[in-house]
Amino acid sequence: xxxxxxxxxxxxxxxxxxxxxxxxQVTTSALQAAEVGIEVAIYLMGxxxxxxxxxxxxxxxxxxxxxxxIFSPVLRVxxxxxxxxxxxxxxxxxxxxxxxxxxxxxxxxxxxxxxEELQKENSDPTTASPAMITFLAxxxxxxxxxxxxxxxxxxxxxSINPTEIIGTTIFATGCAMxxxxxxxxxxxxxxxx
Amino acid sequence: MTIITELARWxxxxxxxxxxxxxxxxxxxxxxxxxxxxxxxxxxxVKILPFLIGMLVSIRxxxxxxxxxxxxxxxxxxFTAVGWNPDVLEIIxxxxxxxxxxxxxxxxxxxxxLQHGPDSFIGRLxxxxxxxxxxxxxxxxxxxxxxxxxxxxxxxxxxxxxxAVGLIASIWIVSKIFG
Numbered sequence: 001x002x003x004x005x006x007x008x009x010x011x012x013x014x015x016x017x018x019x020x021x022x023x024x025q026v027t028t029s030a031l032q033a034a035e036v037g038i039e040v041a042i043y044l045m046g047x048x049x050x051x052x053x054x055x056x057x058x059x060x061x062x063x064x065x066x067x068x069x070i071f072s073p074v075l076r077v078x079x080x081x082x083x084x085x086x087x088x089x090x091x092x093x094x095x096x097x098x099x100x101x102x103x104x105x106x107x108x109x110x111x112x113x114x115x116e117e118l119q120k121e122n123s124d125p126t127t128a129s130p131a132m133i134t135f136l137a138x139x140x141x142x143x144x145x146x147x148x149x150x151x152x153x154x155x156x157x158x159s160i161n162p163t164e165i166i167g168t169t170i171f172a173t174g175c176a177m178x179x180x181x182x183x184x185x186x187x188x189x190x191x192x193x
Numbered sequence: 194m195t196i197i198t199e200l201a202r203w204x205x206x207x208x209x210x211x212x213x214x215x216x217x218x219x220x221x222x223x224x225x226x227x228x229x230x231x232x233x234x235x236x237x238x239v240k241i242l243p244f245l246i247g248m249l250v251s252i253r254x255x256x257x258x259x260x261x262x263x264x265x266x267x268x269x270x271x272f273t274a275v276g277w278n279p280d281v282l283e284i285i286x287x288x289x290x291x292x293x294x295x296x297x298x299x300x301x302x303x304x305x306x307l308q309h310g311p312d313s314f315i316g317r318l319x320x321x322x323x324x325x326x327x328x329x330x331x332x333x334x335x336x337x338x339x340x341x342x343x344x345x346x347x348x349x350x351x352x353x354x355x356x357a358v359g360l361i362a363s364i365w366i367v368s369k370i371f372g
Contacts, residue, residue: 001349002334006251013254016263025257033253037246041238049234054212056230057223061216101204111332112237112339119340127344128337136336136348140327141355146200147324153303154320159311165320168366172325176359183354187347 048109064090079131088117092135102146130188141180143173244338252293283315288360292329318367326359
C-alpha cells in the first residue's frame with residue numbers, strides 16, 4: 001500500500017506539473033525536499049541524542065520501569081500480545097507522555113526506541129506486529145493537553161483568547177483516540193489467523 | 194489558561210532538573226549514562242534518513258505541482274452534498290495535508306488563521322484540527338522504516354480512520370461551542 005501511495009503521489013504530481021506547463025517545479029521540489037530531509041535528520045540528531053541520553057539516565061535510575069508499572073493495568077489491556085515485563089512498555093509510556101505534554105520533538109526518539117523494543121519481540125521482522133500497530137494508532141491519535149505550536153501561531157495572529165481552542169482540541173483528539181483503539185481492536189481480532 | 198502556558202514553559206526545565214538529580218541520588222553515574230544513551234540518537238537519525246528523504250520528495254512533488262489542489266477540488270462537491278456549513282470547505286486543504294506533512298499542514302493552518310482571523314470559525318477549526326491530529330502517514334513510514342518493517346498490514350487504515358474521526362469531531366465541537 002505504501003509503495004502504491006508513494007508512486008501515485010509522485011506520478012500524479014509530475015503529470016499535473018507537466019499539464020500545467022510547470023515541469024521545472026518538479027525538479028526544484030525534488031531537490032529541495034532531499035535537502036530538507038538532511039536538515040531534518042541533522043536537527044533530529046541533536047534532539048534525539050539529548051532525549052535518549054536523558055532517557056538512559058531515567059532508565060538506569062529505575063524511573064522508566066516505575067512509570068511503566070504505574071500504567072501497566074491500562075497497557076496490559078491495550079497490548080495483550082506483550083509480556084508483562086516487556087522493556088517496550090517503558091519507551092511506549094515515555095512516548096505517550098511526551099505526546100500528551102506536547103513535547104513533539106521528545107516523542108520521536110522515545111517512539112523509535114519503542115519500535116526497536118517491539119521489533120525484538122516480533123516473530124516476523126518484515127511484517128508489522130499487532131503491538132506495533134496498536135502503538136502507532138495510539139501515538140498518532142494521542143491526546144495533547146498543550147498544543148503549544150498552534151497557540152503560538154494564534155498569539156502572533158492577534159487572537160483575543162489564543163488558548164480557547166484547548167478544550168475543543170482535547171475533545172477532538174479524545175474522539176480520535178477512542179476511534180483508534182476501537183478500530184485497532186476490531187482489525188486485530190479479524191486478522192488473527 | 195495561563196496555567197497551561199506556564200506548564201508548557203516549565204515542562205522541559207523541570208524534567209532536566211529532576212531526572213538527573215534523582216538518578217544521582219540513586220548512585221547513577223549521570224554524565225556517563227547520558228553520553229551512552231545519546232550515542233543512539235546519532236545512529237537512529239542516520240537510520241531514518243532514507244525514509245525521511247523518500248517520503249519528503251514524493252510529498253513535495255505532489256503538493257507543489259498542484260496535484261493536491263486538484264484532489265481537494267474533487268472533494269468539494271462531496272462536502273456541499275452533505276450540507277455542511279460552506280465555510281467548512283476551507284478546511285479541506287488542511288485535512289488532506291495533515292496526515293502527510295507536519296510543516297506543510299502547519300503552513301496551511303497558519304495561512305487559514307491569518308486569512309480568516311484566529312477568532313473566526315475557520316481560524317478556530319484550523320487550530321483545533323492542527324492540534325488534534327497527527328502526521329499519520331509520515332509517522333508510519335518513518336517508524337516502520339526505522340526497524341525494517343515492509344508490510345504495514347492494517348496500520349494505515351487504523352491511523353487514517355482515527356484522523357477522519359478527529360476531523361469530524363473537530364468540525365462538530367467547534368460548530369457547537371463557537372458556532
